[in-house]
Amino acid sequence: MTAVDTPAAHSGQEDPRVTAARFQGAVLRTSIGQAVTSFGGFFCICAAMYLAIDVSYWIMPVPALLGAGFLVRIFIIQHDCGHGSFFGSRRANHALGVACSLLTLAPYAAWRRQHAGHHGVWNDLDRRLSGADIYSSCLTVVEYEAMGMWHRRGYRLTRHALVSNILLPPLIFILLYRLPFDMPKTWRRERRAVYMTNLALVAGIGGLGSLVGFDRVAAVQLPIMMLASIIGVWLFSVQHRFEHTFWARHGEWSFTTASLRGSSYLKLPPILQWFTGNIGFHHIHHLNPRIPNYRLQACQDANPTLRTAPILTLRSGLEQWRYVLWDEEKGRMVRYNSNLTKARLT
Numbered sequence: 001m002t003a004v005d006t007p008a009a010h011s012g013q014e015d016p017r018v019t020a021a022r023f024q025g026a027v028l029r030t031s032i033g034q035a036v037t038s039f040g041g042f043f044c045i046c047a048a049m050y051l052a053i054d055v056s057y058w059i060m061p062v063p064a065l066l067g068a069g070f071l072v073r074i075f076i077i078q079h080d081c082g083h084g085s086f087f088g089s090r091r092a093n094h095a096l097g098v099a100c101s102l103l104t105l106a107p108y109a110a111w112r113r114q115h116a117g118h119h120g121v122w123n124d125l126d127r128r129l130s131g132a133d134i135y136s137s138c139l140t141v142v143e144y145e146a147m148g149m150w151h152r153r154g155y156r157l158t159r160h161a162l163v164s165n166i167l168l169p170p171l172i173f174i175l176l177y178r179l180p181f182d183m184p185k186t187w188r189r190e191r192r193a194v195y196m197t198n199l200a201l202v203a204g205i206g207g208l209g210s211l212v213g214f215d216r217v218a219a220v221q222l223p224i225m226m227l228a229s230i231i232g233v234w235l236f237s238v239q240h241r242f243e244h245t246f247w248a249r250h251g252e253w254s255f256t257t258a259s260l261r262g263s264s265y266l267k268l269p270p271i272l273q274w275f276t277g278n279i280g281f282h283h284i285h286h287l288n289p290r291i292p293n294y295r296l297q298a299c300q301d302a303n304p305t306l307r308t309a310p311i312l313t314l315r316s317g318l319e320q321w322r323y324v325l326w327d328e329e330k331g332r333m334v335r336y337n338s339n340l341t342k343a344r345l346t
Contacts, residue, residue, distance in 0.1 A: 013303055013304060013305045014303055014305075016256060016259075016260065016287060016303055016305045016306050017256060017287060017288065019299065019302050019303040019305075019306065020284060020287045020288035020291060020299055020306075021288060022299075022302070023288070023291045023295045023296075023298060023299040023302070024085065024288055024290035024291045024295075025085075025088065025290070025292075026085060026086055026087050026088050026292050027292070027294075027295070028087070028088070030292075030294050031086050031087055031292065031294075034073075034077065034277075034293075034294060035077060035096065038070055038073045038074050038077060039074065041066075041070040041073075042067060042070035042071060042074060042103065045063050045066050045067040045070060045224075046067060046220060046221070046224070048063055049063045049064065049067065049220045050212055050216060050220055053216055053219055053220065057219070060219070060220075060223065061223070064220075064223040064224050064227060065227055067224040067227075067228075068223075068224050068225075068227035068228035068231060069228075069231075069275035070275070071103060071104065071224055071225070071228035072228050072231050072232050072235075072275060072276055072277070073274075073275055073276070073277050074100050074103055074104060075100065075104045075106070075228070075232055076276065076277025076278075076279055076293050077096065077100055077277070077293075078096075078097050078100035078101060078104055078106070078108065078111075079115070079277075079279070079293075080093075080277075080292050080293055081093040081094070081096050081097030081100065081108075081112075082097055082108070082111065082112035082115055082116075083289040083290060084290065085289065085290045085291060085292045085293075086292055094108070097112065101197055102197065102200055102201065102204065104173070104228075105173045105174060105177055105197075105201070105225065106173060106177050107177060107190075107193045107194045107196075107197040108193065108197070109189060109190045109193035110177075110180065110183060110187070110190040110191070110193050110194050111177075113187065113190050114182070114183075118133070118136060119286070119289060122136060122240065122258065122262065122263075122286065123240070123245065123246055123247050123248070123253070123258045123262035123263075124247075124248065124249075124250055124253045124258070125140065125247050125248060125249050125250070125253075125326070125328075126249055126250035126253075127250060134158055134159060134164060134168075135164070135233060135236050135237040135240065135241065136236065136237070136240035136241060137241075138241060138247075138324060138325060138326050138333070139155065139324075139325055139326070140325065140326045140327070140328055141325050141326070141327045141328070141329075141334065142328070144325050156324075156336065159321075159324045161321040164233075164237070164321070165230065165233065165234055165237070165321060166230060168233070169226075169229035169230045169232070169233040169234075170225065170226040170229045170230070172229065172233070173225060173229040174225060174226075174229075177194070178194070178198055179194065180194045205217060205221075231276075234317075235266070235276060235279060235280075237320075237321070238264065238266060238312060238317040238320050239263055239264050239266060239279070239280075239282035240262070240263065240264075240282075241320065241323065241324070241333065242264055242310065242312060242317075242320040242323060242333065243320065243323045243332055243333050243334075244310050244332055244333075245261070245262050245263075245264070245310065245332070245333060246258060246261035246262035247262065247326045247328075255287075256287065258286070259283055259284075259286040259287040260283050260287065260305075260306070260308060260309050261309065261310065262286075263282045263283040263285070263286045263309065264282060264283065264309065264310050264311070264312045264317075265280060265281060265282070265283055265300075265307075265309040265310065265311050265312070266279075266280035266282065266312050266313075266314075266317055267280060267311055267312065267313055268280050268313075268314055269314070272314070277293040277294075278293045278294065278296045278297055279293065281296035281297060281299075281300055283306070283309035284296050284299050284300055284306055287306075322335045323335060324336065
């Protein structure tokens, strides 16, 4: 299959982009229902945790995990708002996106613009984003071998599962998002949004802390945020960087192929699919970002071509962190030791 071919071209199926276009556009009733259940569930879990904290700290992990699930779902709503797909109104998307960001800690305007950059260049070897993106981008084997010893060790350290999937996600959301650390100075509106979000967070946390105690706020909100960030970052990573993904040089890159082969279909159990807002259908999301999350599965079911994306399960998805380099000769992601000599790794 060449980069410009699609399975539909040879199967008589409808062009996948035509199919996807039929599912873009929000359904107001469904959007409102999803927002109510997501925010309502999150606030109910938090309230229960504040009441239970005096009983025992040992019962907190279970509601914290549930709260994290609702927070991930809220982030998916923010994600849809950023693409203008959750509501038909631009103002409504912006207002809800800002509200979501006060819980997810990801400043809405800044995150939206940075994420739009990702959608413009994903899986294009000649248009990769800055080194700050360690979750959807990568180096090629040749590039890695050309690095000095300390640069290679630094690259490996930041991609180690314990660092990239456990330690860094909470730091990114809690600390790094408090600064316009990766934004050009010309992004004045986005940089201002970071500081405005911080002010709103100071006011909100200050008010809540004065009401229930800052120690309780930390005991309830930090575990939820830490778990949600770990889950959310893992979802983003596994949907872009996995063994049998697709990367190509710009001249060989095509939008449809990059969508259907360069993004995974993360097939999750129904309850996890609900909490993750159907984001496992990431290949369809890249094919048409204007499809709201609650219509992604219906879109896939409408055209067999859309079911040809690489499939990952929860188990196989958890194993993909090992694949960190793109081998242009093999046409797949590889582990450090699968294509490199030990001499190059010492």
